[in-house]
């Protein structure tokens with residue numbers, strides 16, 4: 001299933017079958033209309049799939065006193081409107097993005113758990129276009145296991161301690177234990193940041209949001225009720241004057257997506273090689289998009305800090321209980337999100353930059369798959385930008401002394417590290 005080339009783990013394209021019932025809003029559309037409008041396929045690709053019987057309909061599903069019928073082929077399906085008793089069957093040719101060919105290692109193993117060190121740049125579990133190139137699938141394959149269950153997750157870019165369960169019962173037990181007793185879970189990360197981080201231990205409490213470059217809206221979408229209690233504790237480990245970088249221990253108290261990266265950026269100490277939140281390397285893919293997106297976000301955060309200065313500052317760690325009590329804020333009104341035309345046009349510029357950059361990528365690697373006709377983007381690009389200096393070093397569940405796992409300290413967090 002996997003091949004290895006140029007430091008990459010590749011998955012050969014493969015067919016996978018799935019079926020979907022008709023949703024109400026799809027009724028009356030043709031298959032081509034549905035696939036192009038709802039799923040963003042090109043009309044030519046859809047036509048080819050129908051002609052090759054990789055996309056077809058079974059009708060009268062669940063309809064009483066009617067026999068089911070399979071309808072295949074372009075002549076029968078080109079203009080036929082979808083019926084609510086149809087089921088669409090699709091044999092899709094999947095092209096997975098490559099990931100780095102990096103080893104995972106065992107930190108601990110018993111009958112129920114397999115605790116591993118996850119390499120950076122690989123998603124925790126199948127998501128989006130990644131299926132076999134996710135760490136749970138890679139572990140299953142390497143160890144010939146029928147299944148593994150992640151009990152928590154790590155962002156794709158983040159490396160470090162990941163606790164997998166080896167059977168469903170343990171999976172369910174630990175998922176529930178960790179999610180229902182968050183206050184008993186202590187996580188420690190190492191980060192290597194730009195600048196001289198102040199000595200000692202500090203609190204950052206600041207709401208987490210981001211601007212989605214594809215749609216041009218704020219995530220999460222309910223930013224009128226944005227949770228204001230997202231907190232991380234940071235402790236300086238070391239400072240290297242030569243590189244002007246610091247190693248910082250990070251303890252996220254809440255667990256929002258990209259929380260550590262965003263908190264460090266917001267207080268002026270971004271992770272030094274973070275392509276999203278400190279985009280300085282022009283060679284990285286989507287650099288211009290990331291740069292604009294980051295500057296719009298920082299402008300929004302600046303508006304927030306004018307009203308709530310404490311969100312943009314390192315605070316005393318004693319303030320944690322108080323910070324966790326904070327309720328919600330209305331980010332839309334604080335940032336004037338809907339009414340500021342200058343801001344709106346920057347967001348529009350971000351959207352168009354994003355689609356231009358995608359078009360350019362397609363033009364650069366204009367090849368079509370002979371099997372399915374899809375336009376292919378390269379999967380062979382350098383993936384060094386996918387690994388950032390953020391490492392999940394320790395996972396400790398205080399309710400059970402046996403659940404305390406530590407990884408090795410990454411090389412970039414040790415003294416005398418030279419890039």
Ligand SMILES: [Zn+2]
Nearest residue numbers: 093369371372
């Ligand atoms: Zn294909």
